[in-house]
Amino acid sequence: MDDSYQVIVVGGGFAGKTAAEELGRKGVRVLLLDANNYQQFQPLLYQVAASQIGVSTVTRPLRSEFRGINSVRVLTAEVTNIDAANRTVTTADGSSYRAQALVIATGAVPNFFNTPGADEHAYPLYSVADATRLSAAITAVLDEADREPGVDADVIVVGGGPTGVETAGALAENVKYLVPKYFSPELAARCHVHLVDMVPNVLAAFSAKSQAYARDRLTKLGVQAHMGTAVGEVRPNGVTLKDGTVVPARIVVWAGGLQAGRIITESGLKQGRGGRVDVQPDLTAPGVEGVYVLGDSANITDADGNKLPQARVSGAAIGEVGGPQYLC
Ligand SMILES: Cc1cc2nc3c(=O)[nH]c(=O)nc-3n(C[C@H](O)[C@H](O)[C@H](O)COP(=O)(O)OP(=O)(O)OC[C@H]3O[C@@H](n4cnc5c(N)ncnc54)[C@H](O)[C@@H]3O)c2cc1C
Structure with a gap:
């Protein structure tokens, strides 16, 4: 000792x-x-x-x-x-x-809230190891879809908080700006980004103005939002929402919560x-x-007894003008 x-x-x-x-x-x-x-x-x-x-x-x-x-x-x-x-x-x-x-x-660490299949099939995003694993998986899916015409390369992001919104925004930027440039416009047309959350609005903990801004930016980037229904199950090929809707995808990103x-x-x-x-x-x-x-x-609570959030958004980017520079 x-x-x-x-x-x-x-x-x-x-x-x-x-x-x-x-x-x-x-x-x-x-x-x-x-x-x-x-x-x-x-x-x-x-x-x-x-x-x-x-x-x-x-x-x-x-x-x-x-x-x-x-x-x-x-x-x-x-x-x-x-x-x-x-x-x-x-x-x-x-x-x-x-x-x-x-x-x-x-x-x-990620909180999957006991969602069946989430631990096994979803990619969390809370560490460098998670991020590099997810990057490699997305790249592999793009490469495969590039080789095989007719194969889609859709991604679902679960969680409409700051992490989910930023991730969906960045992936949609790639589809809009980088995939057409480094792969082909035809492949970009087979890449869709979905955002899923059980609450009706993205960035639920933020002001109505921020929510409206984020929603508008995501829509303009082509993100397909499925709001107001929780994920019932994560499968290797997508998710099933609790209302029975099946959303197919090659990759499911989990930004649904922490513990x-x-x-x-x-x-x-x-x-x-x-x-x-x-x-x-x-x-x-x-x-x-x-x-x-x-x-x-x-x-942690502040001096007035209010609970402080674990994360504060620093104004991080969704949809930079002109889009990102690199698909590393
Ligand atoms: C994708 C994402 C985006 C975010 N964006 C923002 C933002 O824009 N603005 C903002 O303010 N906040 C943001 N946050 C939240 C912010 O990053 C966290 O609130 C902050 O990192 C928490 O700091 P921490 O020191 O408590 O934990 P961490 O930064 O997670 O550090 C914990 C450390 O403990 C180590 N550790 C864990 N377990 C063990 C163990 N058993 N043995 C040894 N070491 C261990 C880990 O390796 C790690 O280095 C974001 C978080 C994520 C995941």
Whole structure:
């Protein structure tokens, strides 16, 4: 058991990395653990998935980010167990670490809401690995449809929140601007992008003006929206909606929701909505000493008691004028 650190931070995303930086600049001895040796910039994952940018644009090596902050040690290791009560973490190689304070910032994982077939057949989009896998799958479908006349290359995006809207928009941009250029206009005519959500409007959590703008942009890009009906089943060749409508497609992208991962479930911490920890205003987890939960792993309220969203849209693009430049 290594107990030489004052603080252990699990997860080097936006939340954990910022916490480790702030502590490190104050000279606190921090161990930062992440399963990857890079921080991923999730807001642009949809462009990686659409092959419009490369992976290097959305990843930053964690060690280089901490160059010059000597009291922070970065370790690439998957944490397999968190014992919150004892502020102890165990990594995949069996090593254990204990500290005076534990910061949990492990983000989130897809929530398929027990939709039959979704786990097996849908492509989630919450990590660099997800984005590159999806990009490769879409490319393979395009290549196959290019070889075989008459084969369609439709994609369904499930979830009309920010991730789904951005992804559907980027894929439709490809169909409009890039597929005709790099493949053929004839193939582009066999590529359709569908957006499905159980609620009637896209961007349901946003203003009516934003919803109308997004809907208008998506329509102009050719996205076919199927709103107001939940997905009943995901199959290898499309989805069946709960009203019985069958929407065929070669690929189904899942942007339908998030939940805290297994690591939180097994930590002994009490879980609230979405499996996240309902933290107190100072981000401490209730019922244990010295444990903080940050970012997408936590349900956080503002000073007035309002729940903060896990994600805020930064005005990311749907439908840039003139379209994207690359189909990488
Ligand atoms: C496609 C997409 C688009 C988005 N767009 C926007 C946007 O435009 N604007 C915006 O504000 N927000 C956006 N968000 C949300 C935003 O990216 C998240 O709210 C933010 O990344 C959460 O930060 P975090 O540090 O809590 O988690 P993450 O950034 O997910 O970081 C969690 C880290 O923990 C590590 N980890 C997880 N489990 C383990 C383990 N067991 N062991 C070791 N390491 C582990 C992971 O490798 C990861 O590095 C978007 C999210 C997605 C998925």
